[in-house]
Amino acid sequence: MESGFRAVGADSGTVSEVPTQLYHIRKAAGTKKPISHVVVPKAASLNTGDAFVLTTTSTIYTWYGEECSPFEKNKAVEIATALNAARYGHGEFIVDVGDDVPEFWEALGGGSIADVLPAESVTDVKEMPPSMFILQDEDSQLKVISVDVDKKNLDPTGVCMVDVGTDIIVWIGTDATSREQSQAMASVASYLKSQNREKNTRVARILQGQERRARKVWKKAFP
Incomplete structure (x- = not known):
């Protein structure tokens, strides 16, 4: 949503x-x-x-x-x-x-x-495809930027969030700042709360380089 x-x-x-x-x-x-x-x-x-x-x-x-x-x-x-x-x-x-x-x-x-x-x-609702956001710490401000869903947009210096409907992927870049990492889950919680999805959406936290540990949900975003 x-x-x-x-x-x-x-x-x-x-x-x-x-x-x-x-x-x-x-x-x-x-x-x-x-x-x-x-x-x-x-x-x-x-x-x-x-x-x-x-x-x-x-x-x-x-x-x-x-x-x-x-x-x-x-x-x-x-x-x-x-x-x-x-x-x-x-x-x-x-x-x-x-x-x-x-x-x-x-x-x-x-x-x-x-x-x-x-x-x-109208018989079936056509849901939106996955959406992707980058959370970056710029000049002491946290900025959430909407980007195309593409592996090329995974930024090692930031945190990426991908919404695939039933799941939210929180991808942590190896060079993400501590502020970006600490605020990532809070941002996701705010996002889900605003859409009344807290109870039925899974959140997968994935560190860069460990994508294989969450292959199933990863393929939903990047088939």
Whole structure:
């Protein structure tokens, strides 16, 4: 599901480049309990039967399909509120954004309400592919940078985090600073909490050179 990394740290010592993410909230099959998935942030990912949360660097939106249930709306607000809290109130928080707000559609890469799919046409949720972040200590500030999922982006001087859905990989470079290493797990905890994924996501801590010890999860990120 991202990124939920803090945009501004509580002590103003952490700065993150937060990518645009879209959370799709829908009822689990056979129940009224809604679950969330991170999906491709585009207008065609929306549908009239579910609720959605869109996050950008500056704004968090909730958007509701006209047929979505109260349970899905409540879950969307819960997720959006957690994401907003993780930013310590920095940025704008818009609940039930109107269909005529151009900034919302621009954040989705363009499009309009005409691109929203009818509820009955959505059978499976297409989740986002793995996402990758580098945590680096620069000028006494911890900076989280979104990068392409590629082994070439593994930086021995920093810490890498890869989200593969069911697991989070925390890869520790051999030359990572002690500050980067100590803050890595705290950053992951904040990330998972913002997405309500603390209870069902495994975290694998892997030291550079010891990737074979976690071959199964490693292949999910780098097949």
